[in-house]
Amino acid sequence: MELDGIIDNFMASYLKEGEPYLNTAHGTLIDYWDGSGHYCMYLMMVTAIVWGQSYKEVGLYWAGSILNSMVVFMPGNVSGKYGSNVKSSYFLNIPYVLFPILVALKCLKQRPETNVERADVVAAQKKSIWKRPLDMFFVLFLVFAILISFLRMAVALKSPASIAVYYLKNVEPYFQDPVLYPMIQALVYWFYFVPYFVAAIYGFFNPGCTWMSDWALLSAGASAQAQFSHIGSSLHSRTPYIYRVPSDGLTAFWIINVALMVVPQLIAWRCLTWPAFFEVKPCPSEIRDGKSSLEQRKDK
Structure with missing residues (x-):
């Protein structure tokens, strides 16, 4: 709030003597996310612990969000223009790196209790991807996300390819900002998000990938934090004007970045709300003979 002039002389000393890199647009946006998104997640986890309930889902979402924040923030602090x-x-x-890892490991070890009828499992896992239009849309999005991640990685590394030059100049010049946070975020997408995207495509084609829900939550949290910070920083007044999104590229900018933010949330929702397909390992004989098995049960 102080960085945006809403309050005054409350954090000025710390911003000057403690962590001056928070004066950047990226620093401003991650502060907003910490004070709103992460704050709400902390309250939800504390409430669950006090009430003796599981905080697995929100814990994984928080871990993905804050780990992405730190993986971009900490290298950017020492390698960007504030590195000296x-x-x-x-x-x-450092604690904001260590504790999320511990929470993620704890949550990943917990297996959900699924009360799904075996007949529903067989019916769900027999259904081809071609008969699941929503899942087909998610697969197409993941392919799109892989291609965009490759393009943005090339842009961040200053590729001379014509498409990379065009994208940098007309859609996201923020990748040129000397603070280096956008470049590091692009590399994180390529080296960490893309392997998950490939695995998720496999998970949509092959039923019973019980890891899908957990990793979808981690990815959704990371995507929300990454895109909130990236979108906001690309448009923020603390980003030099020459690095902000040009008016001609606003449509493409919003389509790409909103999709990268919203669709991972929908994928996590899909995995959590369809346990018959994602949370139960398939029985090959039942899947193969599903029709006859179901008919036999109905006869009985």
Whole structure:
């Protein structure tokens, strides 16, 4: 709030002497996300713990969100234009790397209890991807996300290819910002998100991938944080004007970045709400003979 002039002289000393890289547009946006999104997740996890309930879903979402934030933020602090001004307060961020990893590992070890009729499992897992239009849409999106991630990685690394030059100039010049946060985020997408995208495509074609829900939550949290920070920083007044989105590229910018933010949330929702397909390992004989098995049960 101080960075945007809403309050004054509350954090000025820390912003100057503690973590000066928070004065960037990226620093401003991750602060907003920490103070709103992460704050709500903390309240939800504390409430679940106090009430003796599981916080697995929100814990995985939070872990994905804050880990993406730290994986981009910490390298950017020491390698961008503020890299020569890093102080001891930089190490205050280390717990925000260690604790999310511990929470993620704890949550990943927990297997959900699924009360799904075996007949529903057989029926769901027999259904081809071609008869699941929503899942087919998700597969097409994941292919699109892989291609966009490759393009943005090339743009961030200053590829001379004509399409990369055009994209950098007309859609997302923010990748040229010397703070380097956008470049690191593009590399994180390529090296971490893309392997998940490939695995998720496999999971939509092959029933019973019980890891899909957990990793979809991690990805959804990471995508929400990444895109909130990237979209906001691309448009924020603290980003130099020459690196903000040009008016001619706003439509493409919004389509690409909103899709990368919203669709992973829908994928996580799909995995959580259809346990018959994702949470139960298939029995090959039942899947193959599903029709006769169901008929036999109905006869009985």
